[in-house]
Amino acid sequence: MSYAKVLCVGLVGVTGHLVEVEADLAAGLPAVVISGLPDTALHEARDRVRAAVVNSGQRWPNRRITLNLLPATLPKSGSAFDLAIAAALLGGSGELPLLPLEGVVVLGELGLDGTVRPVRGVLPMVAAAAQAGITRVIVPVGNAAEAAAIPGVRVRAVDSLHRLVAYVRDGAPLIEPPEATSAPAVDGPDLVDVAGQQFGRRALEVAAAGGHHVALLGPPGAGKTMLAERLPSILPELDDDAALEVTALHSVAGLLPPGGQLLRRPPFQAPHHTASVPSLVGGGSGLARPGAVSLAHRGVLFLDEAPEFSKGALEALRQPLEDGHIRLTRSGGGTVYPARTQLVLAANPCPCAQPAGDARCECSPLVRRRYLGRLSGPLLDRIDVQVRLMPVRAAELMATDGGVESSATVAARVTAARQAAATRWAGLGRRLNAEVDGPYLRRPPWRLPTRVTAELRGRLDSGSLSARGFDRVIRMAWTVADLDGRDRPDLDDVRESLQLRTGEAT
The missing domain is CATH 3.40.50.300 (P-loop containing nucleotide triphosphate hydrolases)
Incomplete structure (x- = not known):
C-alpha cells in the first residue's frame, strides 16, 4: 500500500477544523513534499518526523513522499500534525496497518528521539473533533487531562511514537487520562x-x-x-x-x-x-x-x-x-x-x-x-x-x-442580581444588563416611565449626555434594581446610576 490517511485537527484562532493528513509514497528520488498551506513549523516537520521514525526503530521509506493536508485551502500552523504525519507515512509504506486509527483524531508534536510532546490548543481541537462526530482521540500525555474535559470523547494518550506503533501493530494499551479533579481553591484578594x-x-x-x-x-x-x-x-x-x-x-x-x-x-x-x-x-x-x-x-x-x-x-x-x-x-x-x-x-x-x-x-x-x-x-x-x-x-x-x-457577602448579592437579569433577558439571548441593546430598553415593555427618565432626557437634549450614555445609565438602573430586589427601576435607581456615571459622590 502506497497511500494512507490519518485524521488531525487544525486551528484558526480558537476554531478547530478537521484535517485529513494524506501520505502518498511513489517511485522516484527520495524527497518529502508537504502541501496544503503549511507554515514554517509544519514545513520543518519533515526533519522532525524522519528523525523520530528512525530513532523509534522504524524503517524510513526511501521513496518520493507527498504529504497533503486537506482541506488544502485552510491555513495550517503549528507542530500538532507531527504524530499524524508519522502515522500516515508508516501506514503508506506498509509498516503499520492503520485500521485501528480509522475515525481517530491523532494530535502531538514529535521530538527527535520519538517522544510525543504537548501542544497548544488541544482543548478547542478536541471540541472541534467532537462537533464533527469524532468520538476517539489520541493526544500527548501532557494534554490528556485537558482533552478529557470535553464530554462524549474517549481520550487516550501516548508519550512516544513507539507506544503508538505498538498500539496500532500489536494492540498494546495506551495511557488513560488522569481522573478529573477539582482545582484547589485559591484564596485571593478580598x-x-x-x-x-x-x-x-x-x-x-x-x-x-x-x-x-x-x-x-x-x-x-x-x-x-x-x-x-x-x-x-x-x-x-x-x-x-x-x-x-x-x-x-x-x-x-x-x-x-x-x-x-x-x-x-x-x-x-x-x-x-x-x-x-x-x-x-x-x-x-x-x-x-x-x-x-x-x-x-x-x-x-x-x-x-x-x-x-x-x-x-x-x-x-x-x-x-x-x-x-x-x-x-x-x-x-x-x-x-x-x-x-x-x-x-x-x-x-x-x-x-x-x-x-x-x-x-x-x-x-x-x-x-x-x-x-x-x-x-x-x-x-x-x-x-x-x-x-x-x-x-x-x-x-x-x-x-x-x-x-467581605467578598463572599457581596458576591452573593451579585449572583442573585445576575440570575434575575438572566431570567428577564432570556428571550433576547442575553445574560447581563450591560449586554442588552439600547433599543430594547427604550421600547415597551421595558421602557421606563417619563417621570423616571425626565432628568436623563434633559441631559440628553442639553448635550451633557450622549445617546450611548443615556442607554448605559438605563442599563445600570436595571442593575441597581436587581441588586435591591426590585423588578423594575424607579427614580432613585436612575439617579444613583447617573451619579455612578458622572463620578460624583454625594
Missing part, C-alpha cells in the same frame, strides 16, 4: 481588606452585577488598584460554556495551568502600561494570537495608570468593548477571538498625582485636562461607571470594628 471607600465599593458591586465597565479616578493610596484587583472575587464562577471558552483561549495561548482543569474563576489580566497594541488586542506573524483583551474574556481587563498607555493601544479597545469580539487580519489570514470582558481603568488626577485643590499640586488646570485627556471621549463614553475616589481618612484606615463586608 474586599474586606479595603478601608473606607463606600462609594467605590458600591460602584464595584454594581459593575460586577451588570457587567459594566469601570473607571476609577483618584490620588495614590485611595484604593483604586485594591478595588480593581478584588473585582474577580465578587464575580460568579463560570458556567460550563463560559469555562470552555475561557480555557480554550488560554490553551491556544499556551497559558493553561498544569493539570488541565477547566478554568472556573473569571480571568484577570493586568498588562503593564508599556504594553503594545498587538499585546493588548492580539497579533503576531501569520495567524494572530489572542491578546490581553481576549485572555480576559468573561473576566476583567485592568489597565492601571491608564493615561500612561499609548493612545493607539487605548483606542484599539473601543471596538471590542462595543462588540464583545475582535477580528484580526494578518498576512496569514484572518481570525476572530471573543473579547467580552469588563474593562477597569485606574488613573491619577494629574501627573503629580495630588488631589485637586491640594497645596502640593503644582499642575495647572490645562496640565490636568491634558493628562486625563489621554483617555479620549469616545473611550470614556463606553465606560458605564466613572468613580472619583477621595483619599482614605485615618479613622477609616485604623477602624477595627469589623463592619466591612
Whole structure:
C-alpha cells in the first residue's frame, strides 16, 4: 500500500477544523513534499518526523513522499500534525496497518528521539473533533487531562511514537487520562481588606452585577488598584460554556495551568502600561494570537495608570468593548477571538498625582485636562461607571470594628442580581444588563416611565449626555434594581446610576 490517511485537527484562532493528513509514497528520488498551506513549523516537520521514525526503530521509506493536508485551502500552523504525519507515512509504506486509527483524531508534536510532546490548543481541537462526530482521540500525555474535559470523547494518550506503533501493530494499551479533579481553591484578594471607600465599593458591586465597565479616578493610596484587583472575587464562577471558552483561549495561548482543569474563576489580566497594541488586542506573524483583551474574556481587563498607555493601544479597545469580539487580519489570514470582558481603568488626577485643590499640586488646570485627556471621549463614553475616589481618612484606615463586608457577602448579592437579569433577558439571548441593546430598553415593555427618565432626557437634549450614555445609565438602573430586589427601576435607581456615571459622590 502506497497511500494512507490519518485524521488531525487544525486551528484558526480558537476554531478547530478537521484535517485529513494524506501520505502518498511513489517511485522516484527520495524527497518529502508537504502541501496544503503549511507554515514554517509544519514545513520543518519533515526533519522532525524522519528523525523520530528512525530513532523509534522504524524503517524510513526511501521513496518520493507527498504529504497533503486537506482541506488544502485552510491555513495550517503549528507542530500538532507531527504524530499524524508519522502515522500516515508508516501506514503508506506498509509498516503499520492503520485500521485501528480509522475515525481517530491523532494530535502531538514529535521530538527527535520519538517522544510525543504537548501542544497548544488541544482543548478547542478536541471540541472541534467532537462537533464533527469524532468520538476517539489520541493526544500527548501532557494534554490528556485537558482533552478529557470535553464530554462524549474517549481520550487516550501516548508519550512516544513507539507506544503508538505498538498500539496500532500489536494492540498494546495506551495511557488513560488522569481522573478529573477539582482545582484547589485559591484564596485571593478580598474586599474586606479595603478601608473606607463606600462609594467605590458600591460602584464595584454594581459593575460586577451588570457587567459594566469601570473607571476609577483618584490620588495614590485611595484604593483604586485594591478595588480593581478584588473585582474577580465578587464575580460568579463560570458556567460550563463560559469555562470552555475561557480555557480554550488560554490553551491556544499556551497559558493553561498544569493539570488541565477547566478554568472556573473569571480571568484577570493586568498588562503593564508599556504594553503594545498587538499585546493588548492580539497579533503576531501569520495567524494572530489572542491578546490581553481576549485572555480576559468573561473576566476583567485592568489597565492601571491608564493615561500612561499609548493612545493607539487605548483606542484599539473601543471596538471590542462595543462588540464583545475582535477580528484580526494578518498576512496569514484572518481570525476572530471573543473579547467580552469588563474593562477597569485606574488613573491619577494629574501627573503629580495630588488631589485637586491640594497645596502640593503644582499642575495647572490645562496640565490636568491634558493628562486625563489621554483617555479620549469616545473611550470614556463606553465606560458605564466613572468613580472619583477621595483619599482614605485615618479613622477609616485604623477602624477595627469589623463592619466591612467581605467578598463572599457581596458576591452573593451579585449572583442573585445576575440570575434575575438572566431570567428577564432570556428571550433576547442575553445574560447581563450591560449586554442588552439600547433599543430594547427604550421600547415597551421595558421602557421606563417619563417621570423616571425626565432628568436623563434633559441631559440628553442639553448635550451633557450622549445617546450611548443615556442607554448605559438605563442599563445600570436595571442593575441597581436587581441588586435591591426590585423588578423594575424607579427614580432613585436612575439617579444613583447617573451619579455612578458622572463620578460624583454625594
